[in-house]
Amino acid sequence: MTDLMTIMMSPPAEGPAVLDLPAPPHVPRELIRDVRRYMGQAPTTVAEPYEHTEYLLSDEVPPVMWSPFPAFFAPGMWIFTRYQDCAKLYQDSATFGSHGQADFQQLIGETFKCIPLSFDGDQHRVYRRFLNPWFTPKAVGAMEPAIRALCDRMVDEFLEQGGGDFAHDFARIFPVRVFFDLMGFPHEVLEQFLVWENEILHTRDPQRMAAALTDTLAWLRGFIAEKEANPDGGLTSKIVNGEVAGRPLTADEKIGTIFFLWLGGLDTVASTLGQMFRRLAMDEALQQRMRDDLSLIPSAIEEFLRTQPLVFSFRQLRTDLTLHGVEMKAGDWCSALTSVANFDPAAFQCPRSFDPARKANRHFTLASGAHLCLGAHLARLEMGIALERWLTRVPPFRLADDDKREVFPSLMSVSHLKLTW
Numbered sequence: 001m002t003d004l005m006t007i008m009m010s011p012p013a014e015g016p017a018v019l020d021l022p023a024p025p026h027v028p029r030e031l032i033r034d035v036r037r038y039m040g041q042a043p044t045t046v047a048e049p050y051e052h053t054e055y056l057l058s059d060e061v062p063p064v065m066w067s068p069f070p071a072f073f074a075p076g077m078w079i080f081t082r083y084q085d086c087a088k089l090y091q092d093s094a095t096f097g098s099h100g101q102a103d104f105q106q107l108i109g110e111t112f113k114c115i116p117l118s119f120d121g122d123q124h125r126v127y128r129r130f131l132n133p134w135f136t137p138k139a140v141g142a143m144e145p146a147i148r149a150l151c152d153r154m155v156d157e158f159l160e161q162g163g164g165d166f167a168h169d170f171a172r173i174f175p176v177r178v179f180f181d182l183m184g185f186p187h188e189v190l191e192q193f194l195v196w197e198n199e200i201l202h203t204r205d206p207q208r209m210a211a212a213l214t215d216t217l218a219w220l221r222g223f224i225a226e227k228e229a230n231p232d233g234g235l236t237s238k239i240v241n242g243e244v245a246g247r248p249l250t251a252d253e254k255i256g257t258i259f260f261l262w263l264g265g266l267d268t269v270a271s272t273l274g275q276m277f278r279r280l281a282m283d284e285a286l287q288q289r290m291r292d293d294l295s296l297i298p299s300a301i302e303e304f305l306r307t308q309p310l311v312f313s314f315r316q317l318r319t320d321l322t323l324h325g326v327e328m329k330a331g332d333w334c335s336a337l338t339s340v341a342n343f344d345p346a347a348f349q350c351p352r353s354f355d356p357a358r359k360a361n362r363h364f365t366l367a368s369g370a371h372l373c374l375g376a377h378l379a380r381l382e383m384g385i386a387l388e389r390w391l392t393r394v395p396p397f398r399l400a401d402d403d404k405r406e407v408f409p410s411l412m413s414v415s416h417l418k419l420t421w
């Protein structure tokens, strides 16, 4: 049998190759596949970074496969590629439990859980009821003038320079500044936060992850203590001094909530904006169509989101399940391969064509069901303002250096995107 480490260090296979690796005894050996290439782990320079996922929808490839690669908490997992199976994973929490898939803190022996993601059912509802009021369209809408002013200040710098690195100097920073203002974090730690977040989410090195987790949690706990002593108008202060189900939060609930918002709020919008503007810079006709009709922005945002999913959600089976004739066991981990399901022709007409006016666009990029992204309205507001200000104020733009159009079709997305006009 092949050694797991050797395969993990090797580049992802071209197709969903069958692998000779260990798996639980109930997993049929022909379903043990290398799907890393479809999970955003390989960069590409093509115009449509997700085009290769089409192969996974063909009749040659099983609709359910087993990925033997450990993902921190899961030794391996079932991979779902079809829209209806991913919908079930997200929406049927009686079968698919949301059990600590982002509880990275376990790596350093912490026992608190991420809130609200690591809970289901009544407990999850209690936490969402507590948090939702700060993330409604009305609540985030109150931030609109400040977000617009921030965006305009940042666009001014690009206009003065006649171009610049959109991914590094705009997308990476703009949503994080908005998030900092929301949470009340001091702006001096912005670069440090981004370093820690990168170490935790993208290095896949347990030692570096552990060091960054230790520093992040120490910083956040210090900040929480300060807000308990000196409450202010920031969201961190409101959360840690608030009441959940009529009682104060425990210390674990405070850090579990603030840490998970920290994880969710830093690079998700940045990655989305990077891919969005990459497409606009490479597709002159699309850019012009949107310039001519800014009312397309809301539907275009959904189409950008659909065609550039970033997150593969994990769930753990609460019961045995048979899907497409494959027997799965309670306790098995499963993942929704949104990079395939968002292009399933069973759910979307002409799924590979980018239609900024697409109607009823029920993609999974912001999830679905009870765990639908809490920050969705804020993310949409930020993306809408960025699109509107750039398309209104900046002349038609294109890539300054066509060689540098590398993108990871995932959360790592685009590090550099030099634009010129």
Ligand code: HEM
Residues within 6 Å of the ligand: 115, 116, 117, 118, 128, 179, 260, 261, 264, 265, 266, 268, 269, 272, 310, 311, 312, 313, 314, 364, 365, 366, 367, 370, 371, 372, 373, 374, 375, 376, 378, 379
């Ligand atoms: C385009 C940007 C974003 C994307 C693509 C995104 C994606 C997602 C996805 C896929 C989930 C579900 C995870 C799962 O069920 O396994 C999720 C949940 C969540 N997101 Fe986002 N997110 C974005 C922006 C944000 C922002 C800006 C924040 C915070 C300000 C945020 C906070 C959260 C929280 C707290 C949850 C957990 C919800 C729950 O468990 O009920 N997200 N997000």
